[in-house]
Amino acid sequence: MSYTLGYFFNYPQDLAQTAKDINECLGCSLSPYLGDTNDWFDIFLSMEFSFSEVEDFENEGELDFENFRYEINFRTAVGAASARPIQLPAIAAVVYALYRRLGITGILVFDLQILIARYEERDIPDWGKGLYDVVSDNPFVGFGAHLRLLEQRMPDSWRMYIDR
Numbered sequence: 001m002s003y004t005l006g007y008f009f010n011y012p013q014d015l016a017q018t019a020k021d022i023n024e025c026l027g028c029s030l031s032p033y034l035g036d037t038n039d040w041f042d043i044f045l046s047m048e049f050s051f052s053e054v055e056d057f058e059n060e061g062e063l064d065f066e067n068f069r070y071e072i073n074f075r076t077a078v079g080a081a082s083a084r085p086i087q088l089p090a091i092a093a094v095v096y097a098l099y100r101r102l103g104i105t106g107i108l109v110f111d112l113q114i115l116i117a118r119y120e121e122r123d124i125p126d127w128g129k130g131l132y133d134v135v136s137d138n139p140f141v142g143f144g145a146h147l148r149l150l151e152q153r154m155p156d157s158w159r160m161y162i163d164r
Helices: 015-026 084-102 143-153 156-163
Strands: 002-009 031-033 036-044 047-053 070-077 106-110 114-124 128-133
Touching: 002 084, 015 036, 015 047, 015 070, 015 084, 070 084, 084 106, 084 114, 084 128, 084 143, 114 143
Parallel strands: none
Antiparallel strands: 002 070, 002 106, 031 036, 036 047, 047 070, 106 114, 114 128
């Protein structure tokens, strides 16, 4: 069993160029998995990090997968004690970096079931344009404060593991 955190977003470039732009932005090494140019993969911060086009997802409630072109996933095994505590902070950092460097906004989803955050660019008082989470109704201007808001949206099973 494993958990995934996925980030669904749009970007104007094709899959290969988007992977290259993500690599340059994050300093990672996404590359075609087993030569499949539709499935990009890397081990990033001790987690499985994959990137692909959104396929075969149907909208369900507030999860509007069909409105997005790409997805990034961090996956860790349930027992991967060394990786799981950094999964949420790592993908939050990825979300912020992709916004700051590439202007990317999208939705953050736990196990394809729970909407954790929906990001858009907004004018933030005393800040200017910035990343805003519509789910928590808060700007993403302080990493620690935003991370606490994301943790509140995670399921109890995930939080219990982190609190140990």
